[in-house]
Amino acid sequence: MFDYLIQNGQLIDGTGAPAVRADIAITDGKIAAAGSLKGASAGTVIDAAGKYVTPGFIDIHRHADAALFRPHFGELELRQGLTTVVNGNCGLSVTPCAGTYQKEIEAYLTPVTGALPENADFSCLAAYLRAAKQTPSPIHTAMLAGSGTIRARAAGFGTPELNAAQMAEIHCLIEQELAAGALGVSLGLGYAPDCFYSAETLIEALQPLRNSGIPITVHMRQEGSGVVDALREMIAVAKALHTPVEVSHLKSIGKANWRRCTPEMLRLMRDARQEGIEIACDVYPYTAGSTQLVHVLPPESQKGGLEALTENLSDPAFREALKARMLTGSDFENISLLVGFENIVASSIAREDLRQYEGQSIAAIAQQQGKDPFTALFDLLQAAHCDVTMIDFIAAEDDFCDILRDAHSCVISDSTYPTTGMLHPRVYGTYTTLLEHFVREKQVLSIESAVHKCTGRAAKVMGLKTKGVLAPGMDADLNIFDLSAVHTCATYPEPAQFSAGIDTVFVSGRPAVLNGSFTGSKAGTVLTR
Numbered sequence: 001m002f003d004y005l006i007q008n009g010q011l012i013d014g015t016g017a018p019a020v021r022a023d024i025a026i027t028d029g030k031i032a033a034a035g036s037l038k039g040a041s042a043g044t045v046i047d048a049a050g051k052y053v054t055p056g057f058i059d060i061h062r063h064a065d066a067a068l069f070r071p072h073f074g075e076l077e078l079r080q081g082l083t084t085v086v087n088g089n090c091g092l093s094v095t096p097c098a099g100t101y102q103k104e105i106e107a108y109l110t111p112v113t114g115a116l117p118e119n120a121d122f123s124c125l126a127a128y129l130r131a132a133k134q135t136p137s138p139i140h141t142a143m144l145a146g147s148g149t150i151r152a153r154a155a156g157f158g159t160p161e162l163n164a165a166q167m168a169e170i171h172c173l174i175e176q177e178l179a180a181g182a183l184g185v186s187l188g189l190g191y192a193p194d195c196f197y198s199a200e201t202l203i204e205a206l207q208p209l210r211n212s213g214i215p216i217t218v219h220m221r222q223e224g225s226g227v228v229d230a231l232r233e234m235i236a237v238a239k240a241l242h243t244p245v246e247v248s249h250l251k252s253i254g255k256a257n258w259r260r261c262t263p264e265m266l267r268l269m270r271d272a273r274q275e276g277i278e279i280a281c282d283v284y285p286y287t288a289g290s291t292q293l294v295h296v297l298p299p300e301s302q303k304g305g306l307e308a309l310t311e312n313l314s315d316p317a318f319r320e321a322l323k324a325r326m327l328t329g330s331d332f333e334n335i336s337l338l339v340g341f342e343n344i345v346a347s348s349i350a351r352e353d354l355r356q357y358e359g360q361s362i363a364a365i366a367q368q369q370g371k372d373p374f375t376a377l378f379d380l381l382q383a384a385h386c387d388v389t390m391i392d393f394i395a396a397e398d399d400f401c402d403i404l405r406d407a408h409s410c411v412i413s414d415s416t417y418p419t420t421g422m423l424h425p426r427v428y429g430t431y432t433t434l435l436e437h438f439v440r441e442k443q444v445l446s447i448e449s450a451v452h453k454c455t456g457r458a459a460k461v462m463g464l465k466t467k468g469v470l471a472p473g474m475d476a477d478l479n480i481f482d483l484s485a486v487h488t489c490a491t492y493p494e495p496a497q498f499s500a501g502i503d504t505v506f507v508s509g510r511p512a513v514l515n516g517s518f519t520g521s522k523a524g525t526v527l528t529r
Contacts, residue, residue, distance in 0.1 A: 001041050001042060001043065002025040002026060002027050002032055002033070002040060002041070002042035003027045003028070003042060004025070004044050004476075005023065005024075005025050005026075005040055005041070005042035005044070005045045005046070006024040006026075006048050006053055006478075006480065007023045007045060007046070007047055007049075008021070008023070008048055009023075009024070009048030009052065009053035009480065010048075010051070010052050011052075011053050012052055012053070012054045012055075012447065012470075013456075013469055013470045014054065014055040014451060014452060014456035014459075014468050014470060015456050015469055016448055016449055016452040016456070016457075018448055019052065019447065022034055022035050022036065022053075023035065023036065023038075024053055024470060024478070025037055025040060025042065029508040029509035029510070030472075030475060030476055030509065031472055031473065031475075031476050032472060033472055034472060048480050050482060051480050051481055051482045052447065052451075052483060053470070053478060053479070054455065054478060054481075055451070055455035055456070055467070055470050055474075056081065056082070056083025056084060056467075056477030056478055056479055056505065056507065057080070057082045057083065057431050057454040057458075057479065058083070058084040058085075058454060058462075058464065059082055059085045059412055059413050059430070059454070060246075060282065060412055060461055060462050061086065061089045061217070061248055061284075061412035061413065062085045062086065062087050062412075062413060062414070062415045063089060063092065063113050063414075063416045063417055064085055064087050064141070064415070064417050065087040065088055065093060065094040065095075065109075065113050065128075065143070066113045066114050066115065066116050066117060066417065067113070068087075068132060068141055069117045069120070069131070069132075069135055070114075073137065073138070074138030074139045075138065075498070076427065076428050077138075078138055078139060078502075078505050078507075078512050078518065079428070079498040079499045079500075079502060079513065079518075080429060080430065080431040080432045080488075081431050081432070081481070081502045082139060082431060083139055083140060083477040083478075083506075083507050083524075084140040084142070084464070084477065084527070085142075086141075086142045086144060086183060086462055087141060087142070087143050087144070088143040088144035088145065088146050088186055089146075089186045089219075089248060090112075090148075090187075090190075090191065090248065090291075090414075091147045091148030091186050091188025091189075091191060091194045091219065092108075092109055092113065092148055092186075093146025093149050093177075094109060094113055094122045095122045095124055095125045095143070095145075095146075095149065096122070096124045096149065096176070097116070097149060097153070098122070098123035098124070099153055101152050101153060101156040104156060104157055105153065107305065107306050107307065107386075107387070108152070108157070108192070108306055110350070110387055110418075110419075111350075111386075111387055111388060111418055112291065112389070112416045112417075112418070113416070113417055114418050115419045124176060125143060125145065125181065125182055126176075126180040126181075129180060129181060129526055129528065136524075137522055137524035137526075138507060138512050138522050138523070139512070139524040140477070140507070140508075140526075141526055142183050142462070142464075143181075143182055144182055144183055144184050144185060144186040145174060145178060145182040145185045145186070146185075146186050146188070147174075147185055147186060147187045147188065148187075148188045148191055148192070148194040150174060151193045151196075151197075151205070152193050153173060154166045155170075155193070156193070156304075156305070157192050157303060157304050157305035158303050158305070158308070159193070159196075160196040160303065161196075162201065162205075167201075167204065167205065170205050171208050174205075174206070178208070178214065178529070180528070181527075181528025182528075182529060183215070183463060183527070183529050184214050184246075185206065185215075185216050185217075186217045186219075187202075187216060187217070187219065188219045189218060189219060189220055189221040189230070190219050190221060190222070190295065190299070190333055191219070191292075191295070191299070192299060192302035192303065192305075193302075195221065195299040195302075196299075196303075199233050199236060203236075203237055203240045203241065206237070206241055209241050209243045210242060210243065211241075211242050211243065212243050213244065214243055214244075214529070215243070215246055215461060215462065215463070216237070216243060216244065216245045216246070217245075217248050218234055218245060218247055219249070220233075220234060220247060220248075221333075222333045223249075223251050223253045224253040224257060224338045225254065225257060225334075225338070226330070226331070226332075226333075227251075227253070227261050227265065228261050228265060231247065231268055231269070232268065234279065235268065235269070235277060238272070238277050239272075239277050243278070244278035244279070244280075245279045245280075246279075246280055246461055247269075247281040248414070249282065249283060249284055249412065250262070250281040250283055250403055250409070251289070251394065251395045251399065251400075252265075252396070252399055253333065253335065253338050253339065253394040253395060254337075254338030254339055254394070255339075255396075257338075258396035258398070258399055259396065259398060259399065262399040262402055262403065263402060266406055269281065269408070273408070280410075281406070281408070281409050282458075282461075283403040283409055283412070284426055284430060285400060285404070285426075285430060285433050285437065285438055286424070286425070286426050286430075286433070287393060287394070287397055287400070288391050288392060288393045288394065288424065289391070289394055289414070289424075290347060290389060290392070290414070290424040290426075291389065291390065291392075291416065292386070292388070292389060293346065293380070293381060293389060293390040294306065294381065294386050294388075295333070295335065296335045296336050296344060296390070297309075297322060297326070298325045299332055301322060309386055310381070310382055310385045313378050313381060313382040319374070319375075322374075322378070335392055336362075336377075339392065341361060341363040341366065341373040341377070342363040342364075343392060343394070344362045344363075344392050345360065345361050345390060346359070346361075346365065346389075346390060347359065348418035348420055348423075349384055349387070349420075350384055350385075350420065351384050351385075351387070354383060354384055358421050358422050359422055362377050362380075365380065389416065389418050389421065391422075401438070401442070404438060404445055404453070405444065409453060409457075410454060410457040410458045411431070411434055411453045411454045411458075412430075413427065413431075414426065423496060424492075424495060425488070425491055425492055425495040427490070427495065428488075428490035428495060428496065428497055428498060429488035429489070429497075429499050431499075432486050432500070432502065433488045434453075435447070435450060435481075435486045436486050436488055437488075438450065440483055440484070447483060456468040456469050464527065475508065476509035477507055477508065478505070478506045479504070479505050479506075480502075481501055481502045482503070486499075486500070486501035486502065487499065487500045487501050503515060503516050507523045507524055508525065509523070510523040
């Protein structure tokens with residue numbers, strides 16, 4: 001007798017193959033059988049007639065490193081079908097956070113990950129994973145080793161040029177984090193201190209990955225006017241190290257770059273793969289992004305960390321130099337020039353007396369204050385000690401449709417988890433938005449292709465060999481839903497709303513959502529390489 005028997009559903013197995021009428025049996029947290037199971041018996045039988053049965057969705061790009069220790073973690077993820085998330089992205093992992101620069105690292109991470117738990121030992125990934133395993137979770141979690149945090153641990157934020165001892169320590173820290181079970185190494189070349197690497201020193205820093213087959217994920221150096229050259233840099237890195245590179249949240253920022261850069265990048269990656277270079281990409285299904293507000297500034301302004309930047313913002317000469325760079329600069333991701341201050345919204349502000357500005361664009365804040373937008377921006381950052389996140393409306397949906405159609409792309413959310421303030425709606429709604437908008441409404445993808453991009457494809461990128469496909473012996477993480485009922489409730493003005501329509505979700509063979517109700521089951525595990 002099986003533990004669970006799911007009958008009469010349309011099975012989408014996660015490989016991209018067409019849906020088929022089939023039954024699924026679950027025993028001891030694994031898929032025990034799939035196919036025609038007429039006459040089989042089980043402790044619990046679920047009738048999935050008229051619904052799809054898919055693998056649980058896998059988000060390989062989230063920033064829930066600290067959030068998984070918060071009460072109620074996991075329900076908003078499960079409500080959109082997520083059963084596995086990978087954290088530590090964009091070089092911004094919460095480990096290895098210790099040593100001389102610990103406070104600076106924590107301050108830099110907070111707008112993205114939220115505040116770290118009190119008294120937590122995040123000095124290394126091994127310590128973090130021990131704490132995670134002692135914290136029951138409704139979903140599976142895994143970590144990447146963040147290159148930015150590793151470099152900051154070794155040399156802080158104020159050292160553009162590394163000496164031999166610092167480079168050696170970076171190598172040791174990468175090896176330490178990988179040995180503890182990191183699935184790969186993430187880069188944040190648009191952020192300090194990773195932005196201080198040249199292509200040559202980046203390859204030198206990543207030498208522990210040479211010929212390893214361990215994936216590198218990368219927030220590239222630019223995603224605006226220099227995005228094509230930034231991709232060429234990462235193709236060169238993948239070729240030099242002979243290990244896979246996953247380009248995170250591929251996009252072309254700024255109207256001048258829409259429908260121009262993305263097709264060129266997809267072609268470059270296709271040509272590189274034909275030469276044997278392993279490079280692919282992922283995408284989130286929203287035209288707005290979200291990250292630290294300091295990301296609108298030239299990267300060199302972050303030298304020394306956020307407290308140093310806060311102090312420098314009190315200097316009129318420093319401000320004038322920043323403004324001059326931002327008015328014309330094309331050698332960095334100059335978001336205010338590319339999209340305008342009206343498209344840059346302050347979304348989460350740590351200081352309570354400044355929260356009146358949450359949800360307002362920098363242009364609107366400037367108008368209220370009777371200031372020019374640069375002054376309003378610099379004043380907000382200085383007053384908040386740079387602990388501000390933004391939602392920036394930057395990209396074109398048609399570009400995202402092209403990326404979604406590419407056979408080598410997968411779907412991610414890039415969800416950040418600031419402790420206070422407004423979240424991006426993608427935190428609550430990425431995977432239902434994919435199904436509702438891009439599959440059902442726009443028909444950009446077939447349902448089978450969409451599911452593949454957030455199950456089998458995602459699992460392959462991260463080397464999760466027992467996840468992402470519905471087949472005997474695989475982990476029993478799965479979703480049951482009626483596509484016509486799937487709906488994203490989260491909006492930009494009101495993002496904190498659960499998605500609807502993912503009726504039943506299994507994690508490790510146990511129902512975490514059953515007939516639309518959250519069960520409270522905490523069958524999630526901590527995954528390691």
